[in-house]
Ligand SMILES: Nc1nc2c(ncn2[C@@H]2O[C@H](COP(=O)(O)OP(=O)(O)O)[C@@H](O)[C@H]2O)c(=O)[nH]1
């Protein structure tokens with residue numbers, strides 16, 4: 001895909017500009033300009049040096065001057081000449097003082113010089129279209145920007161380095177080899193020649209299907225690594241849910257009182273533990289209530305429970321179990337199904353004798369700090385259990401990639417089935433080509449405007 005050979009003749013689009021740094025006050029801000037005549041256009045508002053005459057990858061001090069000839073700011077302009085830039089086009093990166101107004105004014109001055117305001121992700125989109133990176137690598141750029149945990153950054157970096165692309169290229173090559181075998185046989189079909197190498201072809205297809213499948217399986221943990229583990233705290237009012245949430249995050253995010261029904265709405269807090277992001281959701285205690293607000297909160301708790309990746313049920317050990325409570329725990333455990341369900345006894349410091357012997361996963365005390373570290377480790381372990389997680393291997397983190405891999409695998413499976421059924425080569429070839437297409441959408445060999453729009457609209461302006 002990377003049209004390295006074509007990079008000497010990149011056709012540059014109309015120049016675009018945007019502020020590439022976040023809005024706010026900072027030491028410096030960067031304005032990025034890329035496209036046809038980008039250097040000339042910036043030069044027309046730049047005083048101090050003729051930057052058009054400068055070499056690529058050089059930095060120049062000067063002033064941006066407005067239409068009246070008044071200085072807007074003192075800046076540094078870094079020049080990148082096509083094709084050696086992020087976008088592949090002529091690019092200037094202007095570092096100015098990091099004030100909100102001054103940055104905006106520098107941008108406006110450049111736009112006034114005949115440059116267009118960039119759309120979200122337009123620089124990266126150009127980089128993709130100019131063959132500087134594959135589509136999955138462009139998506140990884142957005143993932144890095146949005147990442148909220150160390151593991152999410154790691155996963156995105158692997159993708160940015162092209163590790164997903166390598167797998168896809170390998171699968172494609174295997175399928176191309178299979179297609180070649182099938183189509184070779186096509187020529188002989190009139191002579192009624194059986195697939196001489198049917199066995200070999202079958203092995204090739206089974207191998208590639210197995211490999212696609214094991215990559216596909218990593219999505220289970222890949223999704224959790226990228227988006228965070230939705231962890232819902234449920235249990236009766238006063239069980240100690242809010243207290244545990246505060247203990248885990250190390251700050252008083254949720255209000256804690258001894259009044260049952262204090263937490264009335266769900267509260268979401270991001271919590272990073274050993275590189276993994278947990279999206280903790282504190283809920284209103286589950287109980288029948290006449291309070292309209294609390295009732296709505298209970299409804300939201302149920303919804304949060306249904307969407308959870310991990311469920312923590314908390315039971316206050318300072319009270320004996322009631323019959324309803326026991327039924328409730330069983331019911332939730334069953335409803336959780338495949339979702340990991342952790343039963344925690346709280347307030348272990350004031351535990352009462354209890355005749356109902358329950359298998360608690362853990363007994364904790366938020367007050368004394370007892371077993372809190374064990375709980376943290378348990379959360380991480382249970383969140384990733386049976387999810388094909390391997391810290392060193394590549395993870396599929398995008399549902400788009402998962403869908404494409406699934407589609408490709410289904411087509412390979414269809415070809416395997418067809419081969420078993422004695423279908424002719426032209427049928428098998430249709431399946432295999434569909435598999436190739438599906439894989440091609442991941443790296444971007446096959447794409448359309450709709451896919452590109454939905455991908456690049458996730459980016460911020462200036463990236
Ligand atoms: N002794 C003791 N009290 C606790 C512990 N955890 C919470 N509590 C108390 O139990 C009451 C209810 O706690 P809260 O977190 O608001 O429960 P929630 O309704 O489930 O959110 C508060 O008075 C807390 O101080 C604990 O580990 N030990």
Ligand SMILES: [Mg+2]
Pocket residue numbers: 241242243254255256262263282283285
């Ligand atoms: Mg609460």
